[in-house]
Structures are given as structure tokens and as C-alpha cells.
Amino acid sequence: MKCRLVGCADECRYPARDRQVKVSESYLEQILAEIQRLRAQSASSANTPEARPGPEADHTRLGPDGQDEAGNENDNSTSVRNPIIGDRAWFHAYDPSAPPIFVGEAACTAFATRFRQFLTGSNATAHIRRTQYVKEENIALANAGEIRWPSLQQARLLVKIAIRQISCVYHVLLRKSTLDKLEEIYRTGDFECTVNQCKFFALFAFGEAYSMRSEPASGSRVPGTSYFARSLSLVQVLPERTSITHLETLLLLSLFSYYLNRRHSAYVLIGSAMRLGLCIGLNHNIPESQLIDPVERQHRVRIWWTIYIFDRMWASKMGLPSQILDDDIHLDMPSSTLPNQTYDEQFTDVEFLKANINLARIVGETTAKVYSRRKYNETFLQRVQKLLKALKNWVDTLPEHLRLNVDDPEMNTKQVTSIHLAFNQCVILTTRPTLLHLLKLTETSTTSSPNPPQETVSQPLQTLGEACIHAARHSHSIILTKWINGSLPVFGYFHAHYLFSASLVLAMSAFVPLPLGSPADLNAFETSLEVLANMSENGNLAASEFYHNLQSVRGCLDPWRADRGVASRCTSRNGGGQSQSRGPFGAAAGPSAPLTPSTPSERPAGYEQTSVPATVAGSVPNLLSTYNQPNFNYSHTPTITTTLPEQGPSQIPDRTAGGFTTAMAFMEPTMQDFLAQSDLDLGLLNPVETFMDHVEGLYSGHEFSFYLLY
Numbered sequence: 001m002k003c004r005l006v007g008c009a010d011e012c013r014y015p016a017r018d019r020q021v022k023v024s025e026s027y028l029e030q031i032l033a034e035i036q037r038l039r040a041q042s043a044s045s046a047n048t049p050e051a052r053p054g055p056e057a058d059h060t061r062l063g064p065d066g067q068d069e070a071g072n073e074n075d076n077s078t079s080v081r082n083p084i085i086g087d088r089a090w091f092h093a094y095d096p097s098a099p100p101i102f103v104g105e106a107a108c109t110a111f112a113t114r115f116r117q118f119l120t121g122s123n124a125t126a127h128i129r130r131t132q133y134v135k136e137e138n139i140a141l142a143n144a145g146e147i148r149w150p151s152l153q154q155a156r157l158l159v160k161i162a163i164r165q166i167s168c169v170y171h172v173l174l175r176k177s178t179l180d181k182l183e184e185i186y187r188t189g190d191f192e193c194t195v196n197q198c199k200f201f202a203l204f205a206f207g208e209a210y211s212m213r214s215e216p217a218s219g220s221r222v223p224g225t226s227y228f229a230r231s232l233s234l235v236q237v238l239p240e241r242t243s244i245t246h247l248e249t250l251l252l253l254s255l256f257s258y259y260l261n262r263r264h265s266a267y268v269l270i271g272s273a274m275r276l277g278l279c280i281g282l283n284h285n286i287p288e289s290q291l292i293d294p295v296e297r298q299h300r301v302r303i304w305w306t307i308y309i310f311d312r313m314w315a316s317k318m319g320l321p322s323q324i325l326d327d328d329i330h331l332d333m334p335s336s337t338l339p340n341q342t343y344d345e346q347f348t349d350v351e352f353l354k355a356n357i358n359l360a361r362i363v364g365e366t367t368a369k370v371y372s373r374r375k376y377n378e379t380f381l382q383r384v385q386k387l388l389k390a391l392k393n394w395v396d397t398l399p400e401h402l403r404l405n406v407d408d409p410e411m412n413t414k415q416v417t418s419i420h421l422a423f424n425q426c427v428i429l430t431t432r433p434t435l436l437h438l439l440k441l442t443e444t445s446t447t448s449s450p451n452p453p454q455e456t457v458s459q460p461l462q463t464l465g466e467a468c469i470h471a472a473r474h475s476h477s478i479i480l481t482k483w484i485n486g487s488l489p490v491f492g493y494f495h496a497h498y499l500f501s502a503s504l505v506l507a508m509s510a511f512v513p514l515p516l517g518s519p520a521d522l523n524a525f526e527t528s529l530e531v532l533a534n535m536s537e538n539g540n541l542a543a544s545e546f547y548h549n550l551q552s553v554r555g556c557l558d559p560w561r562a563d564r565g566v567a568s569r570c571t572s573r574n575g576g577g578q579s580q581s582r583g584p585f586g587a588a589a590g591p592s593a594p595l596t597p598s599t600p601s602e603r604p605a606g607y608e609q610t611s612v613p614a615t616v617a618g619s620v621p622n623l624l625s626t627y628n629q630p631n632f633n634y635s636h637t638p639t640i641t642t643t644l645p646e647q648g649p650s651q652i653p654d655r656t657a658g659g660f661t662t663a664m665a666f667m668e669p670t671m672q673d674f675l676a677q678s679d680l681d682l683g684l685l686n687p688v689e690t691f692m693d694h695v696e697g698l699y700s701g702h703e704f705s706f707y708l709l710y
Contacts (some may be wrong), residue, residue, distance in 0.1 A: 103127055104319015106371040108501045111432060112549045115504060118440065119556035128552060132544040133261035134225060143229035150204065152186045158207025159200065165210050165489075167348055168415045170309070171302040171334075172251045174295065176345040178203075194234050195245050201231035202252035209259055209491045213539070221539040222491050228256050242276040244296075247303055250276075254310060258493035261541035263318055270310045274323050277307055283329045294338055295346055302334050302347070305357050312360035312367075313422070316429065317497070319371055322364045333357065351399045352415055359419065362390045363426050370430060381460055387430050388467070388666075389675055394423065395663040406661055409481045417478055420662050421498045424471040424478075427665065428501055431468035438465045438516075439508050460677075463670040466516055470665040472505035476524050483531055493542045496535055500546035503528035507553060511561075529554065 103110050109128065117125045149155065159182055163175050185196060205224030212223035235249055254269035277283065282304035291297050308329070315322050334357075336343055336350040368374065369383040376383060404420055405411045441457055479499045482488045488495055503525050510522035529550055535543035665671060 104371070106316055106319035106367050106429060108317075108497065108504065109545070109549055110319060111436075112500075112504055112553055115436065115508065116553055116556050118436065119553070119560040128549055130261070130545055132541045132548070133263075134222065134541070138225070139229045139232065142226045143233050145226070147201075147226050147230045149191050149200075155182060155186070155200070155204070158204045158211070160207075161210050162203040162206035165414075166206060166252075166255070168413070169418050170251070170255070171306050171348065171353060172255070173199075173203075173248050174299055174346045177295075194236075195243065195249075198231045198235045198249045199245055199252070201227040201234075202249055202256065205231065205256050206252070209256070210489065213490070221541060222259055224256070225260065228253065228260070237272055239276070242280060244300065244303060247273050247277060247282075247307070251303070251306060251310065254314070258542070259491050261493065261545060263314070266310075267314050267318060267320060270307065270314055271323055273307050274311055277304055278324070282307070283324070283331050285330065285332055295342065298335065298338065298347065301331060302353065304331055305334060305353065309356055309360040312364040316363045316367045319367065321368070321372070326361065326364075349401075349415070352402055352419065355394070355398060355402060355419060356422075358394055359422055359426065362387065362394065363422075363429070365390070366426060366430050370433065384430055384434070384464065385675060385677065388427075388671075391423070391427060391430070392663075392666045392675065395666060398662075404478075404662060409478070410485055412478075414487075417482065418494070421475055421478055421494070423662055424475040425498055425501055427471035428468055428475075428505060431464045431471075432505060434461055434464040435468045435505060435508055435512070437461065438512060442512060459670060460674055462516060463668070463674045465512065466668065467665040467671060468505055469509045469512075469517060469521075472502040472509070473521070473524070474662065474664075475499070475502040476506060476528065480527065480531070488535075490535070490538050491540055496532060496540055496543040496546055499528050499531060500550065503550055504553065507557065525550075525554075 103113075105111075105114075109130070113125065113127045117123050150158065156179075159179065163173070163178065166172060167175055181196070182200065185191065185193075185200070191197070205227040208224035208227065209222060231249065232253055235253065236246065239246060250269050250273040254266045254273065257263070257266035257269060282300060286297065286300065288297070291300065308324075311323050314320075334350050334353050336347070338347075366387055369376070369387060370380075378386075402416055402419065404416060438457065438461055441461075475498050479488065479495055479502075482495070506521040506528070507525045509517040510519050510525065511517065529547065532543045532547035532550065536547050666675075
């Protein structure tokens with residue numbers, strides 16, 4: 001009979017259970033490696049790797065067994081899966097009559113759910129439904145009435161407002177040509193052209209969103225919805241021959257969809273723009289003989305790169321894959337080789353656009369390398385290191401005029417603050433899984449024994465957690481400054497999103513031991529709740545969703561602290577008599593400030609709600625009461641060593657003073673040491689992967705991946 005020993009093909013006289021054999025240790029290791037490979041093969045058969053690898057990955061399409069389409073073994077394939085997420089996709093059933101919705105792990109709302117699952121200690125803690133968005137019936141209602149072109153004077157104002165607010169950040173049109181076309185339409189009375197109607201009605205929607213407070217007649221809380229609905233109903237989704245104007249309209253409609261908190265619609269619209277752009281070869285340089293006009297040539301280049309930026313950014317917001325490989329783009333970067341007057345009339349700063357493109361490229365790689373289920377040769381820390389190196393290079397090469405003015409934050413323009421907020425979000429996206437892992441280690445060390453060991457967290461994990469917290473504090477500072485100055489858009493999506501993302505990190509930082517975290521971050525978390533509450537009450541749909549998510553996180557914090565006795569174990573900042581508890585960093589844990597009422601229903605009688613207009617600065621006496629408390633400040637985080645000394649009271653400058661810089665996180669010696677580590681060092685010391693076993697990862701959702709698919 002055949003021998004039952006794995007790998008033995010010899011005929012044996014005795015059953016395997018009756019034989020005693022001696023094998024070498026290397027053979028046993030080979031058996032274990034084979035078991036791991038088969039486990040990985042089983043997982044990958046249910047989840048085919050995504051088709052967009054990074055620049056250093058193999059572009060050959062692989063089958064579930066690690067072979068290419070020709071059946072050859074691919075040397076670049078590896079059985080090492082992503083250590084921070086499970087092997088199954090995450091679905092949430094919103095409507096029993098409709099297919100469940102996929103939840104991408106890179107989405108900030110998904111991270112909020114993972115954080116709440118940690119706080120509750122249960123993977124059954126449900127994902128929060130997204131209900132605050134303009135539904136299809138509201139779009140139909142907004143389009144039901146007679147929607148006419150406004151008067152010429154009103155049209156001029158709306159288009160100029162839209163151009164002023166949008167074109168400084170995204171290239172979606174030619175400024176002078178668009179205004180000239182508007183004058184031509186009113187001069188000739190040519191109001192029936194569908195292409196022009198779609199584009200200008202989309203611009204009217206933005207103009208109203210930035211100049212009005214509400215639009216009750218449309219059935220939507222967001223001004224401009226009627227114009228958006230009419231433009232959406234007229235635009236051709238499947239034209240056989242597209243035009244640049246048509247692509248401009250798709251970009252405008254995709255961006256405005258975020259104002260309505262319709263993220264899926266935005267992703268589909270930009271996907272259509274991407275495919276149509278590929279059909280006319282926007283990803284290639286066009287010969288000058290076929291397009292002589294230099295303005296149109298440059299416009300064509302910039303439209304493609306705006307599509308590219310939207311594709312990468314929109315995908316990262318929902319944890320979805322990007323729709324084109326960088327290797328398939330053969331187009332020059334934008335340039336400014338035009339006469340100064342012509343250039344200034346039509347285009348915005350080319351250096352800003354280049355910086356936005358490069359940042360979008362890093363964001364796309366972050367989504368793929370940190371949150372996808374694709375398998376890589378590099379370890380998790382090696383991939384994170386390469387992403388942070390790219391981010392550091394982005395900061396180091398940023399032109400001077402695009403750097404933040406830390407001495408006078410009020411002087412920073414909209415485009416400067418927007419790109420730095422996007423950069424901070426990319427840092428957070430790259431490092432926040434590690435911060436959640438740190439929080440888990442903190443809980444393990446403080447609950448496993450009365451006297452936990454000091455040296456349980458490696459330096460790379462501390463460094464990544466520090467970078468994540470710094471980026472969150474920086475974003476919070478920028479947004480809060482804009483809010484206090486009255487320059488925060490009422491109906492914009494991205495400021496609410498960045499504030500929500502930063503607030504989740506700050507809530508975690510409040511319970512990470514000093515000096516890495518700070519209890520003062522809990523005050524910042526509370527302030528974010530107040531700002532989002534006010535934005536929600538003013539009609540911002542995204543802020544309503546994020547506020548509801550933060551409320552749910554806040555509702556889990558008190559029980560979590562009570563169950564673990566965190567408050568009684570923390571060290572008072574004022575030197576009180578509370579007992580101390582050492583975390584895994586070797587430092588005393590910080591205090592736990594009480595959570596103050598933040599929801600409208602919890603506010604005491606007589607509480608006056610103060611709202612700040614988007615364009616008019618005003619005082620906010622009740623809104624930011626916690627902001628001006630003495631302990632609402634930060635100190636410079638000292639260099640973290642393996643065993644940290646006791647930290648005294650924090651002496652941190654007020655956040656409104658503008659002491660933060662974007663590059664500060666990369667200037668720390670610990671971060672520089674991490675970035676200087678060789679691949680071999682990071683491969684031998686991978687604390688995230690070694691902490692996880694093959695069954696359960698940091699984001700593993702095996703218990704609930706399909707429990708809603710009934």
C-alpha cells in the first residue's frame with residue numbers, strides 16, 4: 001500500500017500509523033511551509049488578487065494557485081497574505097430585497113466600525129448604515145419642476161463662484177473660455193444645446209452650493225440639487241463619441257455627488273469619464289499636427305490628470321480599487337509653456353497640479369498595499385516603509401509657495417490647505433492600522449497582569465503610531481482654524497471627512513500611554529463632535545453621517561474605560577493622587593478626561609447652538625468651550641526609546657498658534673531611523689505580522705463577513 005507520509009511515493013509494507021520514522025528538521029519545515037501554502041491557496045481561490053499591483057510587483061495575471069495564465073509558476077508570487085485584514089470580503093445588508101453592499105477596509109467609516117468592535121470586544125458590532133444622502137427619489141423630485149436658465153446676471157455670478165471655488169483645487173474647465181461661452185449662449189439665445197446645458201447647469205449647482213443656505217423646494221438639504229438633477233438627467237452616460245466638454249461635465253457631476261454624499265455615484269461617474277477618456281486616448285500624448293492649439297492641448301492633458309486624481313482619491317474614500325495601472329499612462333505631466341497672460345486666464349498653478357497628481361499616485365498605492373488582499377513579496381512593514389518614503393519625498397520636494405504658513409495660518413489659501421489635508425489623510429491611511437494594533441497591545445499589557453512588562457512594543461510600531469497621531473493633530477488644527485475663521489464650506493464633503501478621520505485617531509491617541517498619545521486629544525475629539533454637529537444642522541449630509549459615527553464611537557468609550565478601570569489607573573496631569581499604570585511603552589498612562597455631552601439631545605436646557613457661516617467669520621463662544629481649556633494643548637513628542645522615562649505634565653503650545661508643519665512627523669529621529677532600515681531588517685522584525693496568526697488578522701471579520709447575507 002502507499003505510504004501515508006506526506007511526500008513519500010514509495011510502496012510500504014506497513015500502514016503509516018504503525019511506522020516510526022526519523023526525518024530531518026528541514027523536512028518538517030518543508031511540510032509546514034506546504035501547509036501554509038495550501039491554506040493561502042484555499043483563501044486566494046475565493047478572493048482573486050486585484051489586477052493593479054504596485055510598480056515593483058509583477059503585472060502578470062495570476063491564477064489562484066500562483067501560476068500565470070500559461071500555467072507557469074510565478075517566481076514573484078508569495079503566500080504571505082495581508083496581516084491586517086481577513087481573507088473574506090466584508091458585506092453589509094442594507095435592504096433585504098437588494099444585494100448587500102461591499103464595505104472597503106480603507107474607508108474611514110469601516111475603520112470606525114473596527115475601532116468600535118475593539119471597544120466592545122465583539123466582531124458582531126454592526127457597521128453603521130449610510131442613510132444621510134440624497135436618494136434617487138429626491139433627485140427625481142428635484143428634476144420634476146421646470147428648471148430654467150437663470151438671468152444673465154445670476155448666471156455670471158453662479159459660474160464665477162463655481163470657478164473661484166473649484167478651479168483653484170481641480171482643473172475641470174478652461175476659465176476664460178467657459179465665461180466667454182456663457183456670454184455667447186445668452187447673446188445668441190442658444191439654450192437648447194444639451195452639451196452646454198449639462199455643463200453650465202452643473203456649474204450653477206456649485207454656484208448655489210457656495211452661495212445659498214438651503215433649497216427646500218427641491219426636496220434636498222443641499223442648494224443646487226435641482227440644477228444637478230437636471231444636468232444628470234440630460235448627460236449622456238454612454239456616448240459613442242465623447243467630447244472634452246462632456247468629460248468636463250462628468251467631472252463636475254462626480255464632484256458634486258460628494259456634496260450630496262452619494263459616494264457610489266461619484267465613483268461610477270468618474271469611472272465613466274476614465275473609460276471614455278481611454279477611448280479617445282487621453283492617456284497618450286497627441287501629435288501636435290492633430291491638435292495645434294496649445295491651450296486645447298494643455299487642457300486635454302490636465303483633464304486626464306484630473307480624472308486620474310479623482311479616480312485615486314474616490315477609490316481610497318471607499319476602499320475600492322483604482323481603475324487604471326500607472327504603467328498604462330503614457331502622458332506628459334502638465335506644463336506652463338504658454339504666454340503668461342493666456343496661461344493665467346485659463347489655468348491654475350501647474351506646480352500645485354503636479355503635487356496633487358503625485359499625491360494621488362501614492363494614495364492609490366496605499367489603498368492597494370495596505371488594505372487589499374493581494375499578496376506581496378515584501379512584508380507589511382516593508383510596504384509601509386516604501387509608502388512613507390514616497391510621502392517624505394513628496395514633502396521634501398514641495399515648492400515653497402505650496403507650503404503652509406505656520407506663523408499666520410489665516411494666510412494659507414484654499415489650495416494649500418486642501419493639499420496638506422489630503423497629505424495628512426494619506427499618512428493616516430498608511431499608519432492607522434498600526435495605531436489600532438498599538439491600542440490592542442496596550443490593552444493586552446494593562447489587563448493581562450498587574451505588573452505588565454515594559455518592553456512589549458517595538459520601535460517601528462511606536463514610530464508609525466507617532467506619525468499617525470501627528471497627522472491627525474495637524475489636520476484637526478487646520479480644519480479648526482478654518483472653522484473659527486468662518487472659511488469652512490458649509491456643504492463640502494472633504495473637510496468633514498478629514499475631520500472625522502482625524503477624530504478617530506485622536507480618540508485612540510487619548511488612551512495610548514504618554515508620550516506617544518495624550519489625554520488632551522480627547523478634548524479635540526469632543527470639539528470635532530461639536531463642529532460636525534453644527535455642520536450637520538446647517539445641512540451638510542456627510543457631516544451628519546460622520547457625526548452619527550463619532551457618536552457611536554463615543555458611546556463605546558465610557559463602557560470600555562469602565563470595564564477596564566482605565567480612569568482609576570491613569571495618572572493625573574495635575575499631579576493628583578490617582579494610582580499609576582504602566583503601558584507597554586514603559587510610560588505611565590495618561591488621564592482619562594470625562595466625556596462631556598455633545599449630542600443635541602444631551603445638551604442641557606438653555607444650551608445655545610452657535611453656527612458659523614461658510615463665508616462670514618464670527619465668534620463661537622459656546623461651540624469651542626473645551627478648546628480653550630488649559631489642558632487642550634500638545635507638547636512636542638520626545639524621541640521614543642525602548643524604555644521610556646516618566647513624563648511630567650505636558651507643556652504643549654496651543655494648536656491655533658500654528659506650531660505644526662506637514663514635514664514634522666518625518667523629522668523625528670525615530671522616523672528617520674525607520675525609513676533608513678534595510679528590507680532585511682524589516683523582514684526579520686515585522687511585529688504586525690508576527691503578532692497575528694494565520695487565522696485572525698487585525699481587521700479580521702470572519703465572524704460577521706457574511707452573517708448579514710440572509
